[in-house]
Amino acid sequence: MGNFSDLTMELEPDPPGTPRQRGFIDPRHAWHLKTVIKVSSVIGEKVLGISDPLEQNIEETPERLRKVEATLQTMETRGQLKYGDLTPLEFFEMVRAELFGLGPLDRFLENPEVSEIMVNGPYIIFVEQAGRMQESGHKFLDDEHVERIIRRIVRPIGREVGPSNPLVDARLPDGSRVNAAVEPCTLDGPSLTIRKFSENNLGLDDLVRLGSMSAAMRDFLSGIVAARRNIVVSGGTGSGKTTLINALSRFISDRERVVTIEDAAELQLSQRNVVRMESKKPTFDNPVSVSVRDCLVNALRMRPERILIGECRSVETLDMLQAMNTGHDGSMTTIHANNPRDTLSRLETLAMMSGLDLPVSVIRKQIAAAVHFIVQVSRLRDGSRRITHVTEIQGMEGDVVVLADIFLFEEEGMQGDKIVGRHRGAGNRPSCLDELERRGISLSPKIFFT
Ligand SMILES: Nc1ncnc2c1ncn2[C@@H]1O[C@H](COP(=O)(O)OP(=O)(O)OP(=O)(O)O)[C@@H](O)[C@H]1O
Ligand SMILES: [Mg+2]
Structure with a gap:
């Protein structure tokens, strides 16, 4: 099997007059x-x-x-x-x-x-x-x-x-x-x-090796997953959100019951007490339609300890926030946004789509209480995928959600066509450190300052 030798063939130049986006065949x-x-x-x-x-x-x-x-x-x-x-x-x-x-x-x-x-x-x-x-x-x-x-x-x-x-x-x-x-x-x-479905699932150690995050970030992220913090992974299309959730999911205890809900199943959990759900679009022979939100409402009756939603893109967002707020700590989801601040406004917009007519201030409070961390992933212009922010939501000050960067990626320049940079602690002490300690996860405070 698989005897195709060449992968990239030489491209013939398009003949004059060929539309740019159509191309041609010689x-x-x-x-x-x-x-x-x-x-x-x-x-x-x-x-x-x-x-x-x-x-x-x-x-x-x-x-x-x-x-x-x-x-x-x-x-x-x-x-x-x-x-x-x-x-x-x-x-x-x-x-x-x-x-x-x-x-x-x-x-x-x-x-x-x-x-x-x-x-x-x-x-x-x-x-x-x-x-x-x-x-x-x-x-x-x-x-x-x-x-x-x-x-x-x-x-x-x-x-x-x-x-x-x-x-x-x-x-x-x-x-x-x-x-x-x-x-x-x-x-x-x-x-x-x-x-393409990737069999050699990347784990956190692989992501460290690939330069997507530092070893300190790995220790911290695996710690907050084990300590059941609620996490939103945010990033653009194909930036590595699902890959990261998969890698993080390995730090969920085998003793916990998890329900995963996706449009097209990509999450691969290694635990056994897992119910995997998928939304259903109408097809030719089966016109039934079941949304992610329908699955989520149902999931709440399945006694889950954590809920993982492949992506929040619509009316399910408010239900997800409420689930995070009501005893399903350690839940995770992904969202399309470009930076942590943007993630907040995207969550707000999506939560308002639920049709419940809640005032923005109420939704904002829910977000601040529900989400503990935003992890921003990016596909940089050299094609590399990096975690650019690990940001903690530390509560509200007046009407504003307080964000504190814990880790950042700092670009330092270019080497050829590759971006050079380093991940560093952003100089803020995470407010969840005591919670981590209580759960037996101790991290050197130094990692947040170097
Ligand atoms: N840190 C990484 N380093 C290298 N390759 C990665 C990394 N993370 C993900 N990939 C690869 O990038 C591709 C896209 O990853 P993934 O499906 O996780 O992205 P996504 O953000 O969930 O995409 P979408 O927006 O379509 O849901 C996959 O082929 C995956 O193997
Ligand atoms: Mg994805």
Whole structure:
């Protein structure tokens, strides 16, 4: 498996007049894809005996693979097959991907260095590889080719995609998260975004090793999780929020009962007394819709000690704050915001969406009482992901929520195209230190001042 040798191909310059966001395919590349698709279709139908094979989700078995390989060899010997610029092995891998996989995307799915795949219409595929976003040079043949692969992804979970249902979330069997958007909601062809499920889950030690946080921050963060502080992880898209919650969750005691609620399950808890819940969007065969808030209201009847919500983005926010305030200490969630202060106003805005008509001052008090820490993660301009703030909410002063930075990331300059900097204590003593002590977690006060 996985014999795709090159990952990034050389990009042909777009011919003059090609729209920037559409790109193009050069005739030779198109010829290769056409041949592969045609051969795949014939082999699927004639050799594997599957009608309309490219529209099916065919399971890859050793026997089927052997048949494909043997057929290709026979065709080649008989002079029925031209590989063009491809090697026989590349050709075989491409046929395999068309028949059993996700076509041109298989090479990226198989490469553990690739964490995200972004298809902008058939001719522009970006990947994030080892933290770098780059155009891969690989292409689909045309819109229909992309749409066919999208159908393959969404069909097993009972979803349809097309003009009457142009925006779809789905998941690959391995847990990777997929979003597909097609006409009329996209202008330059079908779009597909895949966040690959990562097996080698990053732990706090890995994050220290990668420079995302310091060892002192690791000790502090694992301490506040064990001491059941409520934490909001805040950051932009793909900044590492879910990864951090997963890493922090390892410090939840096995004796505690946890309920997790997500739109698409990504949290991977190692504890046993865990109920994992997922919201439900209406599908073709099941029109029922269950929101994150519905799950949360239900979760409160499941006797949880902690509640983890994958992301607060709507009306569930107020319920989450209330749950944090009513005996579910140690709860965690994530939110899209750019800095800790921004996180507060975002929480406020979202909490006001609940329709309860609470005055801002009341909501603000709830936030100040419910949330103990905001941990800000960022994907910096060099592609690195860092924790930039660990900030404690220390209460209210008049109408203002009091924030105290405990740890910060300080940029010191550039080395080549890499940002150099260091994590340091911000000079504030966390007010939760006594609570940590009571729970047997003792930290040297020095770490907050160096
Ligand atoms: N500290 C880190 N260092 C390197 N890679 C990381 C780090 N944190 C996360 N990643 C990688 O970045 C990608 C995005 O991470 P993650 O899913 O945690 O982000 P997110 O903020 O939850 O994204 P979204 O906004 O889409 O929910 C993943 O591939 C993950 O493995
Ligand atoms: Mg996430």
